[in-house]
Amino acid sequence: MPLTETAPTTEGHDASETAEESTAGERRALIGIAAVVLLVCGGLVTYGILDTEDDPKRPVLPTAEVTYEVRGEGTVEISYLAGGESGDATVETGVRPPWKKTVRVPLGKNPTVNIVLDAKGGMAGCTLAVRGEHVQRATASGAYGRATCTGELPTPVATEESTG
Structure with missing residues (x-):
């Protein structure tokens, strides 16, 4: 082997x-x-x-519910204060009423809605309500007619939670 x-x-x-x-x-x-x-x-x-x-906590701003409304005839440009701390206006153009917008506006800011009719004119009115209660009404008519509704929100009271 x-x-x-x-x-x-x-x-x-x-x-x-x-x-x-x-x-x-x-x-x-x-x-x-x-x-x-x-x-x-x-x-x-x-x-x-x-x-x-x-981490530092960013204070939460108290807000109020605000309702803007535009009714009438014609074409309008609408500018209004929307929610946010900057206070910048929001603008909507070429709007045919009825139009309604509900936003939250920080306390201390003055909610405002402005309407301007176009060159063809017409008649339109704005209304403003804060927390469901009517605050102001205004009417615009004719070519480039203007109206403004404004309200006032109280300044927020500082609390220990929001100050630090």
Whole structure:
């Protein structure tokens, strides 16, 4: 019978044992990397939760519900104070009444609606209501007729929560 020789292995181990050790080592490395990633993510989440306590809170401005309404005949340009702290007017052009808009206006601002008829004229009126109660009414007529309705909202009273 012929004798068969086997290839020598490193340090007395056969090839299958070396492959298993290599796979086990790779698994340990992957588990270690995953553990580090989880720890880092957990630390970031914890930092975010704990750090929010020191963030300055932006005070919430109290508001009032304001309803603007335009009725009549003709084409009008309407400008009105909408919600927001800037106090900028919102303008809508080419509007054919009836038109109605309800917005929240910060206390301390004066809600206003202006209407201007176009060159063809007509007759249109604006009304303003604060918290459902009528405040003012005005009428415009003729070419480029104008009307303004305005109201007054009280200035908000400072509270400890909103001042710091």
